[in-house]
Amino acid sequence: MMRVRTTASAVSKGTEALVHTGRVPTRIAELMRAPHQLGDFPFPVSYGYLAVGVVDEGPAEWLGTRVFGLLPHHSHHLVTPDDVEPIPEAISDHRALLAGAAETGLNILWQSPPRYGDRVAIIGAGMIGTATALLASHLRLERLEIIDTNPERRALLTGLGLTALAPEDAGDDCDIVIHTSGNESGLARALEITGDDGTVVEASWYGETSPTVALGADFHARRLSIVASQVGQVPAGHRARRTRSQRLRAALSALHDDRFDALITGTSRWQDLPQLMDELSSDTTTAAETLCHVFDYEEGT
Incomplete structure (x- = not known):
């Protein structure tokens, strides 16, 4: 075991707002647990999965190493080396928090991989949609x-x-449309702009909300496919050749793209987490403007 002193954590707004407001469906509560979650849904629960810190106790070869982990909003964590990944030297603590978003984006692109010359649309420019777009921008589309x-x-x-x-x-006649808006109108638009025999990758999680999906028009008539993407597992097409740890390392490497810094739209002290979660879980200006909000942890507090 080793101890990690947290230097920063971040909120994954969509999922954590659902958790904060108790909207995790009972039937899938165990499937939706965060890797180091404390407690059970709906409450009380200690949740979160975007954290960076420094190893301050443990094996000598790890001491002082900056790491990213799928860890909740705690000041310290007791983990094994398998629970965290070292952060590349050129990547700041704040940008490293986006490893979770980059990992989700990578998983989405692995789910139904775009091919050379494809027409791709991403609906919803939140943290996940934007991270996926930055990754996809490196492809020959x-x-x-x-x-x-x-x-x-x-x-x-x-x-x-x-x-x-x-x-x-x-544009219409898309080969692949990736939906990340979490809104039924976005999914409806995805079906409209997907070309015949094309694929919609549904990466939104709706919690207890049951979106209305217009399947009577484009879906059957134009032989469309809707496939689910969920980061809890590596997609079947890569699962035999990539572990979750390898996927996370690839995501951290992708963060060498300086454009990811633009996804950090706010910072606060960790003590402000309860108030900020209330704002992000309601219809406020803060919620509308937030992509990734970071909480800094002062040493010694």
């Missing part, structure tokens, strides 16, 4: 569009060199 209703978010994406459009302006 004919077209990559990120679709979002928020003009400020589209401006941010344009500044990162991505093509960002309003839903009504999205």
